[in-house]
Amino acid sequence: MSEVRTLIVDDSSVMRKIVERSLRQAGLDPLVVYEAGNGAEGLDMLKAKQVDLILSDINMPSMDGLEFLRQIKAQNLAPGVPVVMITTESSEEHVKQAILAGARGYIRKPFTAEQVKERVLSLLHAA
Amino acid sequence: MLLNGARGAALLRVRGGGKNEMEHTMAVSLRESVQLVSDPRNLDASVEEVFQLMLGVDCRRDGVFVLDEQQSVTAVVGFGGLLSGACVFKSGSSAAMKIAAHMTGMEFSEIDDTVKDGIGELCNMLAGAWKGKVPNLAANCGLSVPAVITGRDYHLHVQAPEFKLNHTYRFDDASFEVTIICDGLQ
Numbered sequence: 001m002s003e004v005r006t007l008i009v010d011d012s013s014v015m016r017k018i019v020e021r022s023l024r025q026a027g028l029d030p031l032v033v034y035e036a037g038n039g040a041e042g043l044d045m046l047k048a049k050q051v052d053l054i055l056s057d058i059n060m061p062s063m064d065g066l067e068f069l070r071q072i073k074a075q076n077l078a079p080g081v082p083v084v085m086i087t088t089e090s091s092e093e094h095v096k097q098a099i100l101a102g103a104r105g106y107i108r109k110p111f112t113a114e115q116v117k118e119r120v121l122s123l124l125h126a127a
Numbered sequence: 128m129l130l131n132g133a134r135g136a137a138l139l140r141v142r143g144g145g146k147n148e149m150e151h152t153m154a155v156s157l158r159e160s161v162q163l164v165s166d167p168r169n170l171d172a173s174v175e176e177v178f179q180l181m182l183g184v185d186c187r188r189d190g191v192f193v194l195d196e197q198q199s200v201t202a203v204v205g206f207g208g209l210l211s212g213a214c215v216f217k218s219g220s221s222a223a224m225k226i227a228a229h230m231t232g233m234e235f236s237e238i239d240d241t242v243k244d245g246i247g248e249l250c251n252m253l254a255g256a257w258k259g260k261v262p263n264l265a266a267n268c269g270l271s272v273p274a275v276i277t278g279r280d281y282h283l284h285v286q287a288p289e290f291k292l293n294h295t296y297r298f299d300d301a302s303f304e305v306t307i308i309c310d311g312l313q
Contacts, residue, residue, distance in 0.1 A: 011272065014230055014245040018181070021232070059251070061272055088255025091266035108259070109252045110180035 004124065005032045005049065009042040009056040009068060010086070015109075019055055019086060019116070026117030028124075039068030046077040053124060054078065058087040058094070069101035082123040086111065157209045157263055157312050164210065164261050165290040165309070173256035174296050174305055181252065182229035184298045192295035192304040194219055197279050200238060202250035205271035210264060211311035214254035215283060216246060218303035225301045238277050247273030253305060285310055 006023060008016045016035050023031055034049050036042040040063040042056065054072075058065035065085055072078060084105035085098045095106050105119045157164055171188055178186035196219035204214045218226070224235040227245035235242050251273050258264045285291070285308050292307040 012244050012248040012251075014227070014241060015248050017231055059270055059272055088251055088259075088270060089265075090255065090259045091262070093266045109255060110177045112180055 003030045003032055004028045004053060005034070005051045006053045006055065007034045007036065007042060007045055007049070007051045009036045009039065009054070009060070009065065011037050011057065011060040013037075015057070015086075022111070022113040022116040023055075023120065025113040026120060028120070039063030039065060039071065042068050043071055043075070043077065046072065051078060051081055052127070053120065054081055054083040055086055055120075056083060058085055058089050058098070066097055066101050069098065069103055073102045080127065082127055084119055084123065157261075157267075160261065160263065161290070161312060164264060164312070165292065166260075167292055167294065169260040170257055170292050170294055170305060170307055173253055173260065174294070177249065177252045177256055178296075178298060181249070182226065182298075184229060186296050186298040189295045189297040189302055192217070192302060196220055198238065198277065199279065200243070200246050201276045201281075201283070202246045203274045203276070204247075204250050204254040206254065206258065206268050206309075207271070208268040209313045210258075210268045210309055212285075212288065212307065212309040214250055214257060215306040215308065216250040216253060216303065217306070218246075218301070220277075222301035222303050225299065226303075243275040243277065247275045250275075257307060 008019050010016050010019065020033050034045050034051065036045050038060040056065045056068055065087065069083060072083070082104040083102060084107060085103045086107045086109060088109045090108040098106055104123055107115055107119055175186055178184050198220040200218055200220060200223040202216045206212045220238050223238060223242055223246050226249060227235055227242040230245045231241065251270065254270050258268050289309045289312050293304065295302055295304050
């Protein structure tokens, strides 16, 4: 697999590290990781870097994950790049809101590396 | 320690979906399913799931929580919406560092920002897993971002809760306490 440039957006630095570790366990190697602590930082990162994959939390201060998705679409940032939400919010309503806002995948916390692998690899292969 | 800030933030989140979501929320009630919501097995299953999946350790229910260290770490995640209250995690500093070490693969000798961040995220996942056990709760109850308190000689007090679950758990030689406090149910 060629280099996968990934933006991980989560207000928890520990969770960003866990997600990165899961991606490496999923076989995404070489992996280039960019990190952001909320949606606004994520948008800034997308204006500065090209990425192949975006993984984002929903509940974050300043700008949450759903608004981040809406802004990506509104500002036409990262067109065609799959966005996967990784969040504790697991109801059908939350999934529906995320899909409507532009998410292509949804992973509920807590998760296994196998779940991350399954969702992410299928999206990358389809992209 | 006051819960109002965390609870208010969670309420704002659950109301963030606009008019249609509010109409949906108002049509649903948890009153009739209070037995299901307060089922203690949901909390045990949530704790075991989070520790198994995110830390790779088996965690089991234990007796009474005894804090034998001066410094403790408490994380609070507020619930807002059909249920208001909070999920509270509490442990001594050594258990908190051990949990953070399992989460990150790093070693810790003090309660630094990474440990606090890890414990806050752990509490967030516990709260999310717990509310996810009841479908109406999962859909109509928001979570606040975690607040983490460290120190000694502090006490959490909630006046006349609707119900309270307070369980102690153990993994390896570390123990911790998880409390679900519900002070409002619609």
